[in-house]
Amino acid sequence: MDKNLIFSPIVFAIIHFSVNIIHYPQKPNKQLLVCGDTKVLLVDYKDEKDSIPNIVWSWDSHEAMDLPEAFRLKKFNTMDDCKAIRKGEQILVSSSGGAIAIIRRKDKKVLFHAAVPNAHSIELLPGDLIAAAASTHKEGNRIMLFDSHQPDKPLFSDTLYSAHGVVWDDKRKSLFALGMSVLREYKLVKTGQPSLKKVNEWNIPGKSGHDLQPAPDGNHLFLTEMTGTWSFDLNGHTFTKIPGFTEAHDTKSVGLDKSGQFIYTVPEKSWWTYHVRFQHPTHALSFPTMQVYKARWFSEQ
Template sequence: MKSTHLYLLVAFVLLLSSCKGTKFGEEIITCGDDKLLIISPKQSQGEEAKVVWEWKVSDAVGQIPEKYQKLMIPLDDCKPIDNNNKILLTSSGGGAVLLDRTTKKCLFYADVPMAHSIEMLPNNKIVVALSTHPKGNSIELFDMNKPEQVLFRDSLYSGHGVVWMPKQHLLYALGYDVLRAYSLQDWNSEKPFLKLEKQWALPSEGGHDLVPISNKELIVTNHAGIFRFSAETSEFTSFEPLEGMDNIKSVNYDPESKRLIYTKAEISWWTHHIYLENPKQTFTIDSIKLYKVRTSR
């Protein structure tokens, strides 16, 4: 009887593990033009990037209305969630998407003009930062199951980044000249909303990218450089990237591998290169012009 109970327990644990999806190792997720790519640093040789997964906007035929597919180019931001089993994606042309990596199916799509960043919040809520909108620059809150309905909107001039910090239960949103912290209120009701808790002026204007590097720290990039922001002290301190590296477009940090990963502005804020630190390495991807780079979580 005991062996039967043990067998059932092991089977139950394995079932739970399978429901959570596959646990992927260190990966780099990046996008631009009409492509979303996943790259394996360990399998890459020299500057030749090893692409292990690819999705094109054309793969959404039959899932996203044709008139909106054209607006999905160029892709702007990509963000892995659920152990990289799902990917959040935005397009500055117009659109916010949640992709299933295994099936390449669109689990969520919203027609959102000039979407620059996207994040998943508790209870299947999705927030999108917009740099332009007919109703004004803003951040918008959706339910994954109601993509046609904006649940909440708050004005944010030139929204360029949104990051959910689960340990703090706060959403950080980056605008042109300000960093904000919101709490998600009434998240389990039909009318959830984001409550502004704190706000900080950026050291200089031109907010561009926002990424977490710990449970209490964020990296902010703007036209002037890179800054480390501490939620504990509310202070911005200068962050030094790779030696001799300037014009950083996006920066990311993988806490498991301790890698810093960058894209660098080359021509009009476009790039074909990904730069890795610890150890130093450069990937060249000639097939697309890259916007931002993300790492596995």
């Protein structure tokens, strides 16, 4: 036998160990969505000191030739919310310029768009329905409901002053909506033309409700207002400060991933910022040429 084919136990162990290292699955990078100006960005996040974002996907409304000109050049000039849906294959976007849309990520095709006065948030509901928050505007101050197969044709609306946030809770089959001074719970009515029925309302602490996001545990909502950030217990219907989060005045968006890391945005000039910030661990990503409004953890669930 060729002596070169004879392996000692030590050599075999080293080779076996090396193979295991080569094939050991690596933990995937976290990603986040960032929106502002006319853009929505998908960014890879790494736990390092580098503040330069690694942008892996982007959508710019000015380049979306499948949008009507008024939407493309005006209504989407101030992007203010962005959420991943359908396992990350589509992105919900809203703009205070007066519009909402659904973008297919693989080819950037606009699947749905609608005019919403001073739109500040958007959410997907069962049955391919879309809820939107229309903030302060002579034709706004309301929650609007759309069928995603019928662009720009609202099915229903309900008055809510300074509407700023909408979140669907699939566990409770409820839509939660945040206004200037109240948090509401709606149920979806499917008989006849779809609509929403208000079933609960709570006065929020502080003033000027702004961001509304689900917490990872499925039993709380995070909300922000001008003076602080809060956690709302969906079972006990009580407000407490968000545990572990160092709040900042006028926080525009806040979220938490399953690892326990917060993502948030705080204005540096007027209503916008040039940074997306993180806690636990602390980090910041810089966007010096973009007026960033909100940032969200990206999920493919």
